[in-house]
Amino acid sequence: MNAPVVIVGTGLAGYNLAREFRKLDGETPLLLITADDGRSYSKPMLSTGFGKNKDAEGLSMAEPGAMAEQLKAQVRTHTRVSGIDPGHKRLWIGEEAVAYRDLILAWGAETVRVPVGGDAPEAIFPINDLQDYGHFRAAAAGKQRVLVLGAGLIGCEFANDLLLGGYAVDLVAPCEQVMPTLLHPAAASAVQAGLESLGARFHLGPVLNRLQRMASGLEAHLSDGQVIPCDLVVSAIGLRPRIDLAAAAGLLVNRGVVVDRQLQTSHANIYALGDCAEVDGLNLLYVMPLMNCARALARTLTGAPTQVSYGAMPITVKTPVCPLVVSPPPRGLEGRWTVEGQGADIKALCRDAEGRLLGYALTGSAVMEKLALNKELPALLA
Numbered sequence: 001m002n003a004p005v006v007i008v009g010t011g012l013a014g015y016n017l018a019r020e021f022r023k024l025d026g027e028t029p030l031l032l033i034t035a036d037d038g039r040s041y042s043k044p045m046l047s048t049g050f051g052k053n054k055d056a057e058g059l060s061m062a063e064p065g066a067m068a069e070q071l072k073a074q075v076r077t078h079t080r081v082s083g084i085d086p087g088h089k090r091l092w093i094g095e096e097a098v099a100y101r102d103l104i105l106a107w108g109a110e111t112v113r114v115p116v117g118g119d120a121p122e123a124i125f126p127i128n129d130l131q132d133y134g135h136f137r138a139a140a141a142g143k144q145r146v147l148v149l150g151a152g153l154i155g156c157e158f159a160n161d162l163l164l165g166g167y168a169v170d171l172v173a174p175c176e177q178v179m180p181t182l183l184h185p186a187a188a189s190a191v192q193a194g195l196e197s198l199g200a201r202f203h204l205g206p207v208l209n210r211l212q213r214m215a216s217g218l219e220a221h222l223s224d225g226q227v228i229p230c231d232l233v234v235s236a237i238g239l240r241p242r243i244d245l246a247a248a249a250g251l252l253v254n255r256g257v258v259v260d261r262q263l264q265t266s267h268a269n270i271y272a273l274g275d276c277a278e279v280d281g282l283n284l285l286y287v288m289p290l291m292n293c294a295r296a297l298a299r300t301l302t303g304a305p306t307q308v309s310y311g312a313m314p315i316t317v318k319t320p321v322c323p324l325v326v327s328p329p330p331r332g333l334e335g336r337w338t339v340e341g342q343g344a345d346i347k348a349l350c351r352d353a354e355g356r357l358l359g360y361a362l363t364g365s366a367v368m369e370k371l372a373l374n375k376e377l378p379a380l381l382a
């Protein structure tokens with residue numbers, strides 16, 4: 001039998017690539033392997049579950065059996081790939097060798113964990129997949145106070161969602177503003193004020209040193225001496241692309257698994273896309289880039305080598321209390337920021353010396369201007 005095309009990972013990258021591939025090729029054997037339960041879901045929905053009143057079950061869109069049928073593929077769940085042997089075109093699942101025609105790494109990114117002292121580490125919940133979300137929902141049932149670690153995009157989205165779900169939220173992060181790598185300070189202030197209007201309390205500057213179990217819940221001890229009572233902690237301090245197995249197999253890695261514009265790694269017949277991939281120097285942990293990659297890679301895998309392109313990719317942040325769309329200036333481009341508006345309605349634009357728009361941050365009613373502005377934005381990978 002011909003060796004299959006093997007996709008490792010059944011997140012949005014893995015399943016979308018499989019869909020695109022099947023549109024062009026209905027016959028080649030296709031095997032998907034995933035360490036998790038293989039349910040199809042949209043990860044962005046994890047930070048809107050309370051507001052939309054959906055638990056993990058409610059967010060699941062299809063069981064792996066249904067996906068296998070739809071994709072004319074085999075889906076192996078709860079199966080962790082443990083090694084790659086590029087020289088022999090096979091991968092390892094423990095002692096079992098699996099041959100591939102082409103191998104696609106769509107194994108995502110993992111949550112960054114920092115050591116926290118105290119006797120309650122199990123009360124800290126990273127939420128990076130449907131199973132994590134299910135565990136958190138179960139633990140949060142009947143509780144009232146959540147401490148969110150991290151004030152990046154995902155920390156702010158979780159804070160907004162938990163507030164909508166009726167929780168009291170404290171947010172702790174060692175930075176001066178929310179979303180520091182993404183947002184102009186004026187837009188960051190608008191988002192913070194919006195979340196505060198729902199009751200969020202921000203503790204920007206310190207880190208969590210110690211989490212201590214008490215008779216009536218937990219105590220979070222911060223590095224600046226503050227002590228915050230809470231019932232559980234959501235950790236949203238960042239994601240790190242999975243690169244270890246690729247590096248061990250001799251593939252070129254940097255922040256992510258390094259691939260060219262055809263999504264090929266440094267080894268023939270091995271490709272990568274999604275959160276784990278660094279495409280022509282860009283490791284973008286969003287849905288739109290991986291969809292472009294899935295379409296291009298499906299063509300390459302079916303005999304029409306195709307380079308991926310990225311247009312402008314503005315990010316809609318799910319903080320409904322303060323609508324926010326942001327398009328940071330592309331790497332290496334310097335510009336000057338101007339800010340219009342006040343309060344919740346901020347229009348921050350970054351332009352180069354010739355007046356060309358490089359990026360923006362829009363909040364509140366200024367979000368309405370995004371379509372017009374998007375036409376002016378530069379492509380990220382032309």
Ligand SMILES: Cc1cc2nc3c(=O)[nH]c(=O)nc-3n(C[C@H](O)[C@H](O)[C@H](O)COP(=O)(O)OP(=O)(O)OC[C@H]3O[C@@H](n4cnc5c(N)ncnc54)[C@H](O)[C@@H]3O)c2cc1C
Nearest residue numbers: 009010011012013035036043044081107108274275285287
């Ligand atoms: C809470 C949250 C909200 C978000 N909101 C947005 C948003 O609004 N808009 C947006 O554009 N992006 C958003 N993102 C980012 C976006 O969801 C991700 O970029 C995208 O889902 C990544 O998909 P992926 O398939 O690359 O990775 P993942 O979904 O992480 O999938 C990785 C897969 O690989 C498997 N795997 C890992 N290691 C192995 C192994 N060794 N063997 C076998 N299988 C393995 C896993 O089990 C999993 O199936 C959000 C992310 C989060 C966490």
